[in-house]
Structures are given as structure tokens and as C-alpha cells.
Amino acid sequence: MPGKTPDKEPVENGGYRGGKDIADKDLKPKGKKASKKDDDDEMTVVVPPSKTQKQSSAPLPNDAEGDVTMDDAEGEPKADPVAQTINDIKSDFAHLDRAVALFDARFTLRALRSISSIRKRLTPDILAQVIAETYTPSSAGAPFAKQMLQAIGRPDVSLGRQPGQEMEIDSEPKAAGKNGAKKETKEAIPEVDVFLGILTQVLLHDAKQVRRGFEFSQVLVERIRSLNRRTLDSLAAKVYFYYSLFAEQTTPVPPSPQSPVVSIRPTLLAALRTAVLRKDIDTQAAVIVLLLRNYLSTSHISQADLLVSHTQFPENAANNQVARFLYYLGRTRAIQLRYTEAHEHLTAATRKAPSSACALGFSQTATKLLLVVELLMGDIPDRATFRQPTMETALHPYFLLVQAVRVGNLEDFETIIADHADTFRRDGTYTLILRLRQNVIKTGIRMMSLSYSRISLRDICIRLHLGSEETAEYIVAKAIRDGVIEATLDREKGFMKSKEVGDVYATREPGEAFHDRIRACLALHDESVKAMRFPMNQHRLELKNAQEAREREREMAKEIQEGELDEDDLGGDFDAM
Amino acid sequence: MADRELTTLLTRLKSTPTLPYAETTSLLSRAKLLLLKLNALTPSPTTPPNLLTLARDIYEQGALGSIRARDAAAFTRYVAQLRPFYELQRYSPNNKDGGERNKITGLYLLLLLTQGLYAEFHSELEALSGEGGLDEVEGDRYLGYPIRLERWLMEGSYDRVWKAMKRGEVPCEEFGVFSEILTSQIRSEIASSSERAYPSLPLASTKSLLFLDSEGAVVEFARARGWTVRDGTIYFPDTSGTSAAGETAEKEKELSLMVIENTLGPYYF
Numbered sequence: 001m002p003g004k005t006p007d008k009e010p011v012e013n014g015g016y017r018g019g020k021d022i023a024d025k026d027l028k029p030k031g032k033k034a035s036k037k038d039d040d041d042e043m044t045v046v047v048p049p050s051k052t053q054k055q056s057s058a059p060l061p062n063d064a065e066g067d068v069t070m071d072d073a074e075g076e077p078k079a080d081p082v083a084q085t086i087n088d089i090k091s092d093f094a095h096l097d098r099a100v101a102l103f104d105a106r107f108t109l110r111a112l113r114s115i116s117s118i119r120k121r122l123t124p125d126i127l128a129q130v131i132a133e134t135y136t137p138s139s140a141g142a143p144f145a146k147q148m149l150q151a152i153g154r155p156d157v158s159l160g161r162q163p164g165q166e167m168e169i170d171s172e173p174k175a176a177g178k179n180g181a182k183k184e185t186k187e188a189i190p191e192v193d194v195f196l197g198i199l200t201q202v203l204l205h206d207a208k209q210v211r212r213g214f215e216f217s218q219v220l221v222e223r224i225r226s227l228n229r230r231t232l233d234s235l236a237a238k239v240y241f242y243y244s245l246f247a248e249q250t251t252p253v254p255p256s257p258q259s260p261v262v263s264i265r266p267t268l269l270a271a272l273r274t275a276v277l278r279k280d281i282d283t284q285a286a287v288i289v290l291l292l293r294n295y296l297s298t299s300h301i302s303q304a305d306l307l308v309s310h311t312q313f314p315e316n317a318a319n320n321q322v323a324r325f326l327y328y329l330g331r332t333r334a335i336q337l338r339y340t341e342a343h344e345h346l347t348a349a350t351r352k353a354p355s356s357a358c359a360l361g362f363s364q365t366a367t368k369l370l371l372v373v374e375l376l377m378g379d380i381p382d383r384a385t386f387r388q389p390t391m392e393t394a395l396h397p398y399f400l401l402v403q404a405v406r407v408g409n410l411e412d413f414e415t416i417i418a419d420h421a422d423t424f425r426r427d428g429t430y431t432l433i434l435r436l437r438q439n440v441i442k443t444g445i446r447m448m449s450l451s452y453s454r455i456s457l458r459d460i461c462i463r464l465h466l467g468s469e470e471t472a473e474y475i476v477a478k479a480i481r482d483g484v485i486e487a488t489l490d491r492e493k494g495f496m497k498s499k500e501v502g503d504v505y506a507t508r509e510p511g512e513a514f515h516d517r518i519r520a521c522l523a524l525h526d527e528s529v530k531a532m533r534f535p536m537n538q539h540r541l542e543l544k545n546a547q548e549a550r551e552r553e554r555e556m557a558k559e560i561q562e563g564e565l566d567e568d569d570l571g572g573d574f575d576a577m
Numbered sequence: 578m579a580d581r582e583l584t585t586l587l588t589r590l591k592s593t594p595t596l597p598y599a600e601t602t603s604l605l606s607r608a609k610l611l612l613l614k615l616n617a618l619t620p621s622p623t624t625p626p627n628l629l630t631l632a633r634d635i636y637e638q639g640a641l642g643s644i645r646a647r648d649a650a651a652f653t654r655y656v657a658q659l660r661p662f663y664e665l666q667r668y669s670p671n672n673k674d675g676g677e678r679n680k681i682t683g684l685y686l687l688l689l690l691t692q693g694l695y696a697e698f699h700s701e702l703e704a705l706s707g708e709g710g711l712d713e714v715e716g717d718r719y720l721g722y723p724i725r726l727e728r729w730l731m732e733g734s735y736d737r738v739w740k741a742m743k744r745g746e747v748p749c750e751e752f753g754v755f756s757e758i759l760t761s762q763i764r765s766e767i768a769s770s771s772e773r774a775y776p777s778l779p780l781a782s783t784k785s786l787l788f789l790d791s792e793g794a795v796v797e798f799a800r801a802r803g804w805t806v807r808d809g810t811i812y813f814p815d816t817s818g819t820s821a822a823g824e825t826a827e828k829e830k831e832l833s834l835m836v837i838e839n840t841l842g843p844y845y846f
Contacts, residue, residue, distance in 0.1 A: 299703050299704040299706075300704065301699075301700035301703055301704065302697070302700050305700075335699055335700060335703050336696035336699060336700060337695050337696050337699055338696070430706075431699075431702065431703055431706050435731075437728065437732065438728075438731045438732045438733075441732060466734070467734070467737065468736070470736045471734040471736055471737060474733050474734055474735045474736060474767065474770075475732060475733040475734060476774070477733070477767070477770035477771060477773075477774040477775075478732075478733030478766070478770045479733070480770065480773050480774040481769055481770040481772075481773045481774065487774075488774060488775065488776060489774045489775050490775075491775060491778055491779070491782050491786075492779070492782075508832060508835065511835070511836070511839065515839040518839075
């Protein structure tokens with residue numbers, strides 16, 4: 001296996017060594033540095049469409065993504081995108097092969113990561129061609145391959161086709177020969193089946209063929225369940241993700257109880273059970289998150305709560321899954337009025353959210369919820385949150401809301417709710433925001449208690465637009481009991497008298513806030529230490545070195561004894577021997 | 578055969594709501610046995626619609642009956658049993674008859690409210706607002722009532738709660754069952770806020786404050802809560818002053834313990 005590595009490199013590098021000429025006008029270097037995809041060192045080259053007839057159906061790579069590596073673009077001839085995409089997919093097969101051979105999930109992850117770049121160029125024809133070249137009619141995966149072809153709407157493509165004409169011209173003869181040879185000698189491993197399945201899902205999803213995608217996903221999930229291979233784990237997680245995504249988009253969409261999301265629950269739960277038994281962390285984390293999302297989409301809060309209390313979210317799950325899990329957990333807790341916990345989870349979720357632009361939606365949603373929870377807890381969110389350029393517009397309604405709550409203006413509050421009801425409903429924060437009414441009243445009372453040493457209940461009633469003085473009296477009394485304000489009421493004369501406000505620094509509050517921060521820092525430190533990776537078997541290497549050293553010493557000692565070596569030749573500390 | 582018998586049972590249950598609870602339960606258990614024979618005790622998509630409606634009506638009668646008999650546990654059980662029926666029927670196109678769904682759900686919400694199960698209350702509310710708009714839910718006669726009560730209770734507008742329970746505002750007689758519990762609940766809420774908010778209160782205004790009928794009742798209530806009544810005025814025990822000495826010492830100790838823990842905690846525990 002390791003021997004393959006050198007010849008595989010060109011394929012990995014996006015096949016820009018491929019031999020086909022492309023007219024200069026098509027090159028159009030964008031003058032941008034190629035974007036680095038995740039941790040991969042390879043530069044992905046996306047070439048603008050050329051003249052092959054396949055292009056008619058290919059989605060045009062938009063200009064922002066049409067990065068061309070400058071150094072290579074000038075002299076070297078270009079491969080056309082179809083062949084190159086095919087090469088990219090095939091290079092992922094090699095990754096998968098290596099993942100299985102070395103039993104290292106990192107290669108599988110690398111293959112999965114490349115999906116996002118392949119995705120933009122993927123067409124049914126490309127995929128059909130890859131499938132046709134990967135399977136022979138007699139191979140074990142052939143029925144499955146047929147199903148894939150069916151799903152992408154190319155049922156008449158016959159299997160076992162040798163690498164197509166373009167392929168042979170395009171790519172370096174050696175690479176093509178190697179690919180061809182490999183196929184003849186070797187059956188496609190299940191990982192490749194599933195990987196192609198995922199590509200099919202992606203393709204159907206991008207083409208908005210939801211129902212067909214859902215049906216195909218069911219087949220794919222069945223296939224995954226029949227296989228028991230640890231190297232499939234991270235692929236399986238992806239498959240379940242798309243499976244549930246399709247279910248969500250199939251009409252009737254949630255929250256209708258007839259939506260397919262309800263019907264896929266047993267499958268997901270079974271997958272979770274299997275994943276736990278097999279210690280399959282990837283699938284376990286993914287499926288728990290999917291189930292939570294599923295329950296929340298139909299507002300089954302108690303089920304979501306039960307799921308959380310009966311499962312244990314894997315500790316070393318992928319960061320993104322942890323962030324999602326924390327978000328859904330925070331949401332559940334917020335609905336259950338457990339604001340402190342909700343706040344904790346949501347803060348962690350926003351911090352763990354990837355900072356790249358592709359996850360902006362998640363950060364926004366989580367931040368919105370976090371803001372509402374903070375308000376419900378009686379805190380006023382930081383002004384800086386609203387100033388972040390990526391969030392500013394999305395958070396605007398919430399900004400207005402915070403302003404109303406901060407001032408304690410009930411009238412403003414009601415108008416903002418009415419004006420932005422649709423936004424809040426879409427964000428799923430509407431019911432939570434309705435609960436804020438009492439906070440607005442409390443803040444209003446607190447503001448008044450701070451500004452006046454004595455104020456009549458009638459004035460309070462007018463300022464806060466409460467129904468009657470009686471109502472005002474009850475509300476103020478409750479606020480006093482809840483510790484919102486320090487004041488006393490006088491019933492006969494009908495006023496509220498504020499007590500002097502104490503010094504915050506005399507209380508334990510600053511100490512607690514300080515301690516909280518220290519704890520957060522220490523937790524971060526611990527997590528960072530845990531997240532570090534160490535090369536496998538490194539210690540054995542050291543052991544081996546030590547053994548060799550000992551061996552040498554022994555030899556020397558022997559030589560000394562035999563008098564062949566002078567003691568002076570050696571270091572002084574050798575006396576100890 | 579069996580379903581005809583069920584229908585007669587159901588009409589008997591419906592026509593005589595004043596039936597003693599023991600009798601109702603015996604009728605209900607007979608009905609449930611019949612349902613079991615018809616394989617309709619738990620609903621499934623294949624159950625014929627008329628049987629589904631019949632079974633649902635039986636359970637609804639059971640739920641209402643148990644509320645009248647103030648049997649909260651039985652009511653909760655019936656609500657749980659009814660839920661799949663509602664889920665099945667709501668989205669079947671040829672069924673316009675929703676049964677007493679809103680009434681039962683409203684009663685259930687009120688029950689959760691009186692038991693102080695706010696988390697469940699809000700989960701239920703979230704589920705309701707998830708399917709239809711929240712405005713629609715609030716506008717409903719049965720569902721809007723507990724939602725409004727909850728909001729007022731949280732806010733502290735106890736007089737509104739009181740008015741809602743008194744002046745024929747109660748949507749139907751079953752809801753009245755909870756009034757008693759709610760009254761004592763808000764009374765103790767008011768009492769505990771008054772203890773902190775007022776230094777003293779005249780008996781007469783306490784009467785109106787606590788919605789009690791006579792001054793004698795006020796004195797009794799004051800005694801039960803340990804308030805001192807002198808010259809027609811109630812003096813609340815000074816909660817902050819009484820055990821001050823002991824408490825401060827306790828606090829001091831707690832504070833120093835906390836400081837030690839916070840300083841050493843991260844390194845030694």
C-alpha cells in the first residue's frame with residue numbers, strides 16, 4: 001500500500017497534470033490564491049467549463065470558486081472538468097482503500113471532506129460514468145450500482161465500462177492504466193459503495209429531487225445496516241444525515257405529524273442502538289443530534305428530553321456534532337424554563353461553532369436563541385454581540401427587543417413583537433419571547449425603583465400600562481419578594497419606597513464572576529490537552545532506541561573486560577558499570 | 578354487536594354527567610373491555626374511523642369524569658391515552674369532528690399549572706403552538722384560559738387571576754374544579770410577597786388583598802402563617818432581622834469556605 005503513494009499524488013492534486021489542451025481564453029486566471037480546503041494541503045483546481053458536450057448539464061462553477069493555481073495555470077495544460085471530477089472521485093477511492101488497509105479513519109475523513117469541492121462539479125453523467133467504471137456486471141455491488149443509476153436518472157448506463165475515451169486522453173496514461181488495472185483485479189470495497197451512495201444523495205439533494213432522494217436513502221440505510229465494518233462509521237454518519245435531511249424536506253414538512261420525520265424515528269433509534277453497541281462514535285453522535293432535531297421539529301419536547309436523559313453523548317465526538325448537540329439541548333432546556341442550563345449549553349454551542357462562513361447560519365441561530373435566553377434570565381446581552389458584521393442584519397429584530405427590555409418599556413416591547421412576529425416565529429423563538437413580558441415589567445419596576453426614592457402606585461401603573469393600581473400593587477409586591485428590587489410598599493398611602501442600594505463590591509458577586517471565568521479557562525485548557533494528538537507507537541520507537549543503546553553498552557563492557565578497549569577512551573561515568 | 582353495546586354505554590355516560598364516580602368507572606371498564614375485543618384499545622392507522630371516534634369519546638368521558646371526581650392521576654392517564662387518537666385523527670382529511678380535544682388539553686394545562694409543573698406546561702404549549710399559530714391557540718375558549726392564567730401568575734397580576742376565576746369567566750364547569758386549588762395557591766403567593774413588601778397591614782385591607790370573605794378569616798389565616806395581629810393591624814415577622822446573628826456567622830463561614838474552595842479547587846480537586 002505505501003508504495004502506491006508516489007504515483008497517486010498527481011491524482012490527488014486535482015489532476016492538473018492531465019494532458020488535454022484547453023484554449024487560453026478558457027483559463028482566465030482569477031488572480032486569486034487557491035483557497036485551501038480544510039487541512040488538506042492539496043490545492044483544488046476548479047477549471048472553468050470547456051467545450052465538452054457534457055458541460056451542458058454541468059452547473060457552472062461560479063467565479064468565486066473558480067480559483068486557479070497561478071503557478072500551474074500558465075505553462076501546464078489543463079484537464080477538462082469532467083475528467084478531473086472523475087479523477088477526484090477516484091482519488092477518494094484510493095483514500096478509502098487506504099483507510100481500510102491502515103485502519104485509519106483520517107483517510108475516510110479526507111475523502112468526506114473532498115465532497116464539498118466535488119459537489120459543485122457533480123452531474124448525473126459524471127457520477128454515472130464513475131459508477132459504470134467502478135463496477136462490473138458480475139461484481140457483488142452490481143445490484144446496488146444499478147439502484148444508484150436508477151436514482152440519478154441514468155438507468156440505461158451499462159456497468160463495467162472501461163474508462164471512457166476522454167479519460168484516456170486526458171489523464172496521464174500511467175494513471176489511467178493503473179486505475180484500469182486496479183478495477184480488473186479488485187472488487188469495489190463496501191466503503192466505495194457507500195461513498196458513491198453519499199455522492200448520489202448529495203446530487204439528488206442539490207437537484208431538489210427530495211422524494212427520490214428519500215427513497216434512495218432508505219435503500220442506502222438498509223445497505224449500511226447490513227454491513228458491519230468499523231471503517232464505515234464516519235460514512236454511515238453522513239448517510240444518516242442526508243437521510244434525515246431528505247425526510248425533513250419531503251412534503252408534508254414538519255411540524256405536520258404525517259411528515260416522514262416521524263416515520264424515520266424507529267430507523268434512527270435502531271441505528272443509535274447499534275452504534276452504541278459497536279462503540280461507533282461518529283454515527284452515535286450524528287444520530288443523537290438528528291433525533292433531537294427530529295423531535296424538536298415536531299415540538300415533541302418531552303421526547304427530546306427523555307432521549308437526552310437516556311443517552312450519553314459521546315465525549316470525543318466531532319466538534320461540529322458537539323456544537324449541534326449543545327444547541328438542541330439548550331433549546332430543549334429553554335422551553336422547559338431551565339434557563340441557567342440552557343444558557344450554559346448555548347454559550348458553549350456558540351463558542352464551539354466553526355468560525356468559517358459556511359457555518360454562519362448555525363452561529364446566527366444559536367446566538368439568537370442565546371440572546372433570548374439571556375433576556376429571560378434577566379441579563380442584558382453584550383452590545384458587542386450585535387456589532388459583528390456577519391450578524392448585524394440577522395440580529396436586528398433582537399437588538400430592538402433587547403433595547404425595549406433594557407428600558408422596561410412595555411409599549412415598545414409589544415410593538416416590536418407585533419412587527420417582527422414572523423421573524424421570531426421563523427426562528428422558533430416566538431413563544432420564548434412572549435415569556436419576556438414579565439421581565440419587561442420587572443425591569444420597568446427596577447428602573448423606577450432606582451430613579452425614585454418614592455413613587456405612587458398610580459404612577460407605576462400608568463408608566464407600565466398595567467390594568468389597575470391593584471395589579472400594580474401585586475406585581476410590585478412580587479418583584480420585592482423575588483428580590484428584583486429593594487423596597488417596601490405602603491398600602492394606606494399607596495406608594496412604593498425604595499431602600500438604599502447596597503454596594504455590589506461588598507457582596508460575593510464579583511468573586512463568583514471571577515471564579516466562573518477561571519473555571520472556563522481551566523476547562524478550555526483541559527480540553528485542549530485532551531484534543532492533542534500524538535503519533536502512534538512513538539514510545540515503542542524510543543524503547544527500541546533504548547534497547548539498542550543498552551546493547552551497545554553491553555558490548556563495550558565486554559570489550560573492556562576483554563581488555564581490547566582502554567577505559568580512557570570512554571567517558572568518566574562509565575566507571576559505574 | 579360489541580360496538581352497538583359500546584354506543585349505548587357511551588350515551589349513558591354522556592347523558593348523565595352527575596353519575597357517581599364509582600359507577601362511571603365501572604361503566605368505563607366495561608367499555609374498555611369491549612374496546613379490547615374490537616382491537617381498538619390502542620389506535621393504529623388501520624382502525625376503522627367510526628371505531629376510532631367511539632373509542633376516543635369513551636376516553637374523553639373517562640377524562641372528564643375523573644376531573645369531576647378530582648382524580649388527577651386518572652385524568653393524566655386518560656390524557657396520555659387520548660393523545661394518539663388526536664394525532665391520528667387530526668390529519669385525516671375526512672374527519673372534521675375533533676372531539677373535545679381543546680377542552681381536554683385545556684384542562685390538562687390547567688392541571689399542570691396547579692401542580693406547579695411549569696416545564697411540562699411549556700412543553701405542551703410549545704407542541705400546541707407548533708402545529709397551529711399561537712394566536713389561534715390563545716383565541717380558543719378552552720386553551721386560552723390556562724395560558725392567560727399562567728401569564729398573569731408569572732407576572733404577579735393576581736387580581737386578574739382572581740377575576741378570571743370568579744365572574745363566570747370559567748369556560749365550563751370542569752375548569753371550575755381547579756379554582757379552589759388556584760385560589761389557595763395565589764393566596765399563599767400573595768401572603769409570601771406581602772411578608773416581604775409591607776412592614777404592616779391593616780386587617781381590612783388584608784381582607785381585600787387576600788380575597789378573603791371576613792376579617793375573622795383573615796385572623797385565622799394570619800395565625801396559620803404566624804403573623805402577629807395587634808389593634809386591627811397585622812405585623813409581619815421581620816424575616817431579615819430575626820435570625821440575623823446566627824445567619825451572619827453562618828454566612829461568614831460559608832464565604833470563607835467558598836474563597837478557599839475557589840482558590841484551591843482547580844489545583845487540588
